[in-house]
Amino acid sequence: MSIGVVAVVMAGGKGKRMALAGEKPLLRVGGNPVIEYVLDALKNSKNVMGIVVAVSDYTPKTAVYLKGLGVKVLWTPGKEYVSDMGFVVKALKLRTVLTVSADLPLLTSEIIDDIVTRYFCCGKPALAVAVPLALRERLGLGAGYTLDYNGEQVVFAGINVNDGSRIDDSELEQEVYVLDRVEVALNINTVEELRIAEEQFTLLHKR
Numbered sequence: 001m002s003i004g005v006v007a008v009v010m011a012g013g014k015g016k017r018m019a020l021a022g023e024k025p026l027l028r029v030g031g032n033p034v035i036e037y038v039l040d041a042l043k044n045s046k047n048v049m050g051i052v053v054a055v056s057d058y059t060p061k062t063a064v065y066l067k068g069l070g071v072k073v074l075w076t077p078g079k080e081y082v083s084d085m086g087f088v089v090k091a092l093k094l095r096t097v098l099t100v101s102a103d104l105p106l107l108t109s110e111i112i113d114d115i116v117t118r119y120f121c122c123g124k125p126a127l128a129v130a131v132p133l134a135l136r137e138r139l140g141l142g143a144g145y146t147l148d149y150n151g152e153q154v155v156f157a158g159i160n161v162n163d164g165s166r167i168d169d170s171e172l173e174q175e176v177y178v179l180d181r182v183e184v185a186l187n188i189n190t191v192e193e194l195r196i197a198e199e200q201f202t203l204l205h206k207r
Helices: 034-043 060-068 081-092 109-122 133-139 191-204
Strands: 005-010 048-055 073-075 096-101 126-132 146-149 152-163 174-178
Touching (some): 005 034, 005 109, 034 096, 034 109, 048 060, 060 073, 109 126, 109 152, 109 174, 126 133
Parallel strands (some): 005 048, 005 096
Antiparallel strands (some): 096 152, 126 152, 146 152
Protein backbone atom coordinates (compact mmCIF):
# COMPACT_ATOMS: atom_id res chain seq x y z
CA MET A 1 0.00 0.00 0.00
CA SER A 2 1.34 3.42 -0.97
CA ILE A 3 1.49 6.02 1.78
CA GLY A 4 2.93 8.78 -0.34
CA VAL A 5 2.57 12.47 0.47
CA VAL A 6 3.30 15.74 -1.28
CA ALA A 7 5.92 17.79 0.55
CA VAL A 8 5.63 21.57 0.78
CA VAL A 9 8.81 23.34 1.86
CA MET A 10 7.99 26.63 3.56
CA ALA A 11 10.51 29.17 2.31
CA GLY A 12 8.61 32.44 2.14
CA GLY A 13 9.14 33.94 5.59
CA LYS A 14 10.78 37.26 6.41
CA GLY A 15 13.49 35.84 8.68
CA LYS A 16 13.18 38.97 10.82
CA ARG A 17 15.29 37.65 13.69
CA MET A 18 18.36 36.82 11.63
CA ALA A 19 19.76 40.36 11.38
CA LEU A 20 21.70 39.20 8.31
CA ALA A 21 21.70 40.36 4.73
CA GLY A 22 20.23 37.76 2.42
CA GLU A 23 17.37 35.27 2.53
CA LYS A 24 17.24 32.59 5.22
CA PRO A 25 16.76 29.57 2.90
CA LEU A 26 20.00 30.51 1.14
CA LEU A 27 22.12 30.77 4.29
CA ARG A 28 25.00 28.36 4.00
CA VAL A 29 25.78 25.47 6.33
CA GLY A 30 28.53 23.06 5.36
CA GLY A 31 29.07 25.05 2.20
CA ASN A 32 25.53 24.71 0.80
CA PRO A 33 22.25 26.61 1.20
CA VAL A 34 20.21 25.17 4.08
CA ILE A 35 17.20 24.55 1.84
CA GLU A 36 19.24 22.12 -0.29
CA TYR A 37 19.59 19.75 2.65
CA VAL A 38 15.83 19.79 3.19
CA LEU A 39 15.23 19.12 -0.50
CA ASP A 40 17.76 16.27 -0.54
CA ALA A 41 16.06 14.64 2.47
CA LEU A 42 12.69 14.85 0.73
CA LYS A 43 13.97 13.63 -2.64
CA ASN A 44 15.52 10.57 -0.98
CA SER A 45 12.42 9.77 1.05
CA LYS A 46 10.47 6.68 0.05
CA ASN A 47 7.20 8.29 1.14
CA VAL A 48 7.40 11.65 -0.65
CA MET A 49 5.75 11.60 -4.07
CA GLY A 50 6.20 15.25 -4.99
CA ILE A 51 7.86 18.46 -3.76
CA VAL A 52 6.89 22.11 -4.08
CA VAL A 53 8.55 25.07 -2.38
CA ALA A 54 6.41 27.94 -1.10
CA VAL A 55 8.15 31.28 -1.72
CA SER A 56 7.02 34.90 -1.45
CA ASP A 57 8.08 38.45 -2.20
CA TYR A 58 10.36 38.13 0.84
CA THR A 59 12.39 35.37 -0.84
CA PRO A 60 12.74 36.21 -4.55
CA LYS A 61 16.38 35.08 -4.74
CA THR A 62 15.38 31.74 -3.28
CA ALA A 63 12.76 31.36 -6.01
CA VAL A 64 15.30 32.10 -8.74
CA TYR A 65 17.83 29.73 -7.20
CA LEU A 66 15.31 26.88 -6.97
CA LYS A 67 14.10 27.35 -10.53
CA GLY A 68 17.72 26.98 -11.59
CA LEU A 69 17.70 23.60 -9.84
CA GLY A 70 14.48 22.58 -11.57
CA VAL A 71 12.49 22.67 -8.33
CA LYS A 72 8.79 23.58 -8.51
CA VAL A 73 7.96 26.80 -6.67
CA LEU A 74 4.67 28.46 -5.81
CA TRP A 75 4.39 32.12 -4.86
CA THR A 76 2.36 32.76 -1.69
CA PRO A 77 1.14 36.00 -0.07
CA GLY A 78 3.93 35.77 2.53
CA LYS A 79 1.55 36.48 5.42
CA GLU A 80 2.63 33.81 7.91
CA TYR A 81 3.40 30.09 8.04
CA VAL A 82 -0.07 28.61 8.56
CA SER A 83 -1.80 31.00 6.16
CA ASP A 84 0.73 30.40 3.40
CA MET A 85 0.57 26.64 3.92
CA GLY A 86 -3.21 26.78 3.51
CA PHE A 87 -2.78 28.87 0.36
CA VAL A 88 -0.56 26.18 -1.20
CA VAL A 89 -2.87 23.32 -0.22
CA LYS A 90 -5.87 25.06 -1.79
CA ALA A 91 -4.04 26.27 -4.88
CA LEU A 92 -2.74 22.79 -5.70
CA LYS A 93 -5.73 20.89 -4.29
CA LEU A 94 -3.41 18.73 -2.22
CA ARG A 95 -4.60 15.78 -0.17
CA THR A 96 -2.07 14.43 2.31
CA VAL A 97 0.52 17.16 2.85
CA LEU A 98 3.87 17.15 4.60
CA THR A 99 5.00 20.70 5.40
CA VAL A 100 8.62 21.32 6.32
CA SER A 101 10.45 24.50 7.24
CA ALA A 102 13.29 25.38 4.87
CA ASP A 103 15.76 25.91 7.72
CA LEU A 104 16.38 22.33 8.95
CA PRO A 105 19.83 21.54 7.52
CA LEU A 106 20.32 18.28 9.44
CA LEU A 107 17.07 16.65 8.34
CA THR A 108 17.34 13.16 6.80
CA SER A 109 15.17 11.03 4.55
CA GLU A 110 14.97 8.35 7.25
CA ILE A 111 13.42 10.82 9.67
CA ILE A 112 10.98 12.01 7.02
CA ASP A 113 9.88 8.43 6.31
CA ASP A 114 9.44 7.78 10.03
CA ILE A 115 7.26 10.88 10.43
CA VAL A 116 5.04 10.03 7.45
CA THR A 117 4.63 6.44 8.64
CA ARG A 118 3.69 7.69 12.11
CA TYR A 119 1.03 9.95 10.58
CA PHE A 120 -0.67 7.14 8.70
CA CYS A 121 -0.53 4.88 11.75
CA CYS A 122 -1.94 7.43 14.21
CA GLY A 123 -5.36 7.66 12.54
CA LYS A 124 -5.67 11.41 13.13
CA PRO A 125 -6.06 14.10 10.44
CA ALA A 126 -3.04 16.10 11.64
CA LEU A 127 0.39 15.40 13.06
CA ALA A 128 2.90 17.92 14.43
CA VAL A 129 6.52 17.05 15.17
CA ALA A 130 7.97 18.42 18.39
CA VAL A 131 11.29 18.14 20.22
CA PRO A 132 11.99 18.23 23.95
CA LEU A 133 12.76 21.71 25.25
CA ALA A 134 15.62 20.12 27.21
CA LEU A 135 17.29 19.08 23.94
CA ARG A 136 17.10 22.59 22.49
CA GLU A 137 18.51 24.00 25.71
CA ARG A 138 21.42 21.53 25.63
CA LEU A 139 22.20 22.68 22.12
CA GLY A 140 22.06 26.33 23.14
CA LEU A 141 18.99 27.05 21.00
CA GLY A 142 16.17 29.44 21.81
CA ALA A 143 13.00 28.04 23.34
CA GLY A 144 10.36 29.72 21.19
CA TYR A 145 6.78 28.64 21.87
CA THR A 146 6.65 25.71 24.31
CA LEU A 147 3.90 23.20 24.94
CA ASP A 148 3.31 20.91 27.92
CA TYR A 149 2.86 17.45 26.42
CA ASN A 150 2.41 14.49 28.78
CA GLY A 151 4.26 16.38 31.50
CA GLU A 152 7.20 17.35 29.27
CA GLN A 153 7.96 20.78 27.83
CA VAL A 154 8.32 20.48 24.06
CA VAL A 155 8.84 22.84 21.13
CA PHE A 156 7.29 22.43 17.69
CA ALA A 157 9.89 21.65 15.03
CA GLY A 158 8.28 23.09 11.89
CA ILE A 159 7.30 19.70 10.43
CA ASN A 160 3.64 18.76 10.04
CA VAL A 161 1.48 16.28 8.15
CA ASN A 162 -2.13 17.20 7.43
CA ASP A 163 -5.22 16.01 5.61
CA GLY A 164 -5.46 18.71 2.95
CA SER A 165 -9.14 18.07 2.37
CA ARG A 166 -9.81 19.45 5.86
CA ILE A 167 -7.66 22.58 5.53
CA ASP A 168 -10.63 24.86 6.31
CA ASP A 169 -11.61 23.04 9.50
CA SER A 170 -11.25 25.39 12.46
CA GLU A 171 -9.74 22.65 14.61
CA LEU A 172 -8.33 19.20 13.86
CA GLU A 173 -7.52 16.34 16.19
CA GLN A 174 -3.75 16.28 16.22
CA GLU A 175 -1.06 13.77 17.03
CA VAL A 176 2.05 15.29 18.63
CA TYR A 177 5.11 13.24 17.70
CA VAL A 178 8.01 14.02 20.01
CA LEU A 179 11.42 13.25 18.53
CA ASP A 180 14.52 13.58 20.69
CA ARG A 181 16.72 14.15 17.66
CA VAL A 182 19.23 16.92 16.96
CA GLU A 183 18.38 16.64 13.26
CA VAL A 184 14.85 17.85 13.97
CA ALA A 185 15.62 20.23 16.84
CA LEU A 186 17.98 22.46 14.92
CA ASN A 187 16.27 25.07 12.82
CA ILE A 188 17.83 28.45 12.17
CA ASN A 189 16.21 31.65 13.38
CA THR A 190 19.15 33.63 14.74
CA VAL A 191 22.81 34.26 13.97
CA GLU A 192 23.77 32.15 16.99
CA GLU A 193 21.62 29.26 15.77
CA LEU A 194 23.37 29.48 12.41
CA ARG A 195 26.69 29.07 14.20
CA ILE A 196 25.36 26.09 16.18
CA ALA A 197 24.01 24.52 12.99
CA GLU A 198 27.45 24.72 11.39
CA GLU A 199 28.99 23.17 14.49
CA GLN A 200 26.47 20.31 14.64
CA PHE A 201 26.72 19.71 10.90
CA THR A 202 30.47 19.24 11.26
CA LEU A 203 30.02 16.86 14.20
CA LEU A 204 27.44 14.70 12.42
CA HIS A 205 29.52 14.40 9.28
CA LYS A 206 32.59 13.32 11.23
CA ARG A 207 30.78 10.20 12.47
